[in-house]
Amino acid sequence: MILSKSQLLQAYYDAEVLKQITLENVKYSEFAIFVFPFFRDACLFIYEFQKFRGQAVDKRIESIRHRIHLYEKTGRGANFKYFSDLLDLHRQTFSHNSDNLGFFVSNDNKVTFSSTLYISYLLGPGLLKESIRNDDYAIQFSEYVGQTLQSIQNEIIDLGVAGNKYQLHFKGGTNFHDKDVDERVLFQDSNNTNLIKFRLLLSLFEIRYIQWLHNSLAARSSLSFLEKYAFIKYSAIRFDETRDNLLNMKKFINKEFQLFYGLIPKNLKAFLFNNSPAINKLRDIRNAIHINTGSNYIDILQTAENYDQSTSLLDICMEGYDALNNLAPIIEDYIGLANIK
Secondary structure, three states: OOOOHHHHHHHHHHHHHHHHHHHHHOOOOOHHHHHHHHHHHHHHHHHHHHHHHOOOOOHHHHHHHHHHOOOOOOOOOHHHHHHHHHHHHHHHHHOOOOOOEEEEEOOOOOOEEEEHHHHHHHHHHHHHHHHHHOOOHHHHHHHHHHHHHHHHHHHHHHOOOOOOOOOOOOOOOOOOEEEEEOHHHHOOOOHHHHHHHHHHHHHHHHHHHHHHHHHHOOOHHHOOHHHHHHHHHHHHHHHHHHHHHHHHHHHHOHHHHHHHHOOOOHHHHHHHHOOOHHHHHHHHHHHOOOOOOOOOHHHHHHHOOOOOOOHHHHHHHHHHHHHHHHHHHHHHHHHOHHHOO
């Protein structure tokens, strides 16, 4: 399908953001733990672009793209089955009688940045098995994704569209170390409670990524257009998917979810679990991940006055970001990873 000028411009900036995140951060050691949510974002963009254009999409890219959701939507029992299958793979690969889950945590052990469990969730059992069998498989696939991303950007430029030259500026400095945990210690409760822990961990790792992106960018008062473009889009996605995850657990695993729900302060609870103009706008931005024939993400930015004056939209995203900031330590306390030796 033929892309409009605004759709092409959005695709150009999406590709440019992803390229610059890679080039600017490959020199920092912490990118090794944040590369996986970034990789999912790259697959998301490739899938949406190629699907709209009527081009063939690699099944592996499609599978990872759908991991934007933090829970399965395929029927009753699907979430626990997916969780159980991933744990089984970790047991088979790293032994049932060992610390078979890897976490990346801050030096004081109070902040959990990511985990091999999150990586397994993004890859899914099929890709994970292949990566275990073949050490070069993951590297070859990541190179393929990078080449596809560059090919799409070249295609956009060949169609005569190129955005203004904006730069993303990052600063490293996230210190972390590995912490291995026995899954029998972490997941020793009822099936539903263990599933809640797993799904909250997925939300936590998404939050840690957007915190890293926010903290790595320039000061909020001096964000360039491309920095606003990246932060607004990716923070809205993380907020909406995390909120959707919470709402789904409250609806379908309500009894066991009440313990975590009770830990959330009243004001934060009201913001997360009720609709509001800010919630609706964040949802609109998240839904603009699709390339549509109507309004797209770039159109939302344009509507917010103009490219370089999207302050009100940024403020709304900061509301969502602040809510995620406040939610993260509550998840940490509930999971209790810091207390596991």
